[in-house]
Amino acid sequence: MSALLLVLILAQARLASDFEIAQMENQLSRSREFEAQLSGRLNLGDVRAARNELSLARAEYVKAADLAERERLDARRDSSLTRYANATAYAALAQAKLGREARAFELLEEAARYVSDDAETWNLYASAMRILGHPRKAISAARNAVAVAEKPLDLAVYQHALATALIETGNTTEAERLLVTVTEALRSAKFALLRGQAERQESFQIYSSARGDVAAYVSLLNRAQLRLAALYETRGALDAARTQYTRVLDGRSDDVTALAALARLAPNETESARLYADAFQANPFSMALIREYRKNPVTPGTDMQRALVHLDRGELRAARVIFDALLEKFPANETLRALRHEAEPSNAFKLPSATPTASELRALLDAFERLTAEQRTALDQATFTSVVTFDGEEGSTFASGTIDGVPFRFTEPTIFDGTFDTTARLTYRILGVGENDALLLEPLGLENVR
């Protein structure tokens, strides 16, 4: 393979820990070589993108494009045409990641003109076309890469790229066949040496642009197994899917995609909750994971999950508190920004009805600080009646409770005239919002429901 990097196609959300980012930044600071700098920038961009830090991702891709453009001019000046073609193909990949379609295509055509016999150039062509949303063009380029590949690891990389593009066009039969070939080959004796090296080096990081065979092997095995598992899952072969997802975790126990998938396929809620919590610990900002968890909100185990549960219950204030705390730690994270925006109260607020529902009360809680003077006056004058559940035991003195799950408390414990069940009908005014997002109420009357 002429190129020094192996570009792997990513589609699944990736683990993107701060540790990995630090490792990549360290690589960038240590090495001045073109390949090290380029792979560092591309990988950092991908990691940032996986965390939905799109501005930071874009900045890395711009730097990668800058590097590649300089390299191609330097190579041309030195009359090193193979180096020129290689840099041109990487410049195209960076442009594709930036969404600059016409420039990426122009550069890819230029690279292919010089080194159409180079499999890695075709692999880069396929990657760029996939990124730009042209899977049929990617298939054609990937087939060229497969046709001219020489080394077994390179062939596996290009077969994986071909399978990925095929999946995007709906040709899952050929894709599955290719992925079975790739995963079986990678787990076979043929790759025992690389596997041993990966174990000895405790190599586990997953790269989109892998430097060296060990990193490429580890990344490719991870990706190919995930894709194959997803294909099995889609066609209902759930045991086969679980096997592949579990194999992914054998290689890397905190792979967010595999954890989320196994959570989805878990036999009971306890197991599902444990796996979702592990997935959120691995990457709390994966939009794919967040979307999936919101469809299947099992017991939360992390702050992000708790915030999502609050958000989906309409408990926007509670959600905002958690998102604000997370944003202090990760101010550039666009997932958090988007969710925080979603947790903003609606401007079109209406006062609760005389017998308010839980959602009306939550909406009020959420919008309380933004009420207009007119709305506050109207609220001060309004009286409401709800069936409440008091905390404590039946009797005549109560301090707090819930209205259809919405917490409330009085300004001070109140002694009512008579003896009341813990479930009773309360007439009240709403004074404000107290600690722990509880409504602060002024009781006006109480009667037993019976």
Next chain:
Amino acid sequence: MKRLVFIALLALPIFAQVLTDTPRGVVVAHDHRIELVNGWNVAGVEHATFITANEDRVTVLDALNNQAAIVDLASARVTRVRTAETPIAAIFVKRDLYILARDARVLQRVGGTDIPLAADPSHLAQANGKVYVYSRASGVLQEIGGARYEVPPFASDFEIAGESFYLAYPREGKIRTGQIGRMGPIGPISEVAVGAVPVDLAFAGGGTALTARILAVADPSAKRVWLTESTQSTAKAVARGFLRGFLGLGLFGGRASQFPTGIDRVQTRGRTWIAYDSSSRTLYHFTRRESTVLARGVAPHAFALTANGVAWWNGTSVAEKRLR
């Protein structure tokens, strides 16, 4: 300095531009428009990646969006065609328009049938009313409606003239030539080393009954256009063998044009020769004695030779320079 160069590159227009000469004047496709200079201006395609014309029509391809816009030069009436995957080249042969859809591996005759091709069909040419396609990765030269020949793969350029074809192999530093047509299998393929990295070919004169055809070969590594004599005549070439047909290599070697940057495209029309450097986007005019810069910042397909000189798209309008 490097930084400035890069900023200039980043400032490239996001839409491609292509330009060609027609009997009614220069036509350019840019920014979703197709424009006849000093004439009509009609809606075009999003990414203009290729352009070609005959006496009465011009065709603009969008390889990214699989579209072709065919414009009648006289009336400006536009016909839009949805093509197969990745139309990279087109050619008019008599009244027919052929579109080469590389990633679909077909040659489409507009209004007719699709002709299947070998893997990676990359070059389209015509000679004597016949259409030829070279498939780069598979190493197949196919005469449409005729024979199919095996030739070495991975050429960067394919040209055909008379009954001879020429292929450039930049990695090997070779030009290969052979004979097509007639009956039976392809003639023996000859090869000869030309420069360091021969990328692009054009015919630079000759080719009459009395004179040998001259090939201009762009070599970005040597920063030269090599001028080389090809077969003197078909009959003579057959008699001498194609390798010997190239014995004229270096005929003008001592006077080969030199350029400040590595040119990788060459075009000829009569005695007017131009070259282009894709890396610095510089367009040159050259003779056997010297080269001069015509323009910088020109897109790879945004220039063309005209009856009087050369035209190019300068980013906002068509610029022209008389060279004859």
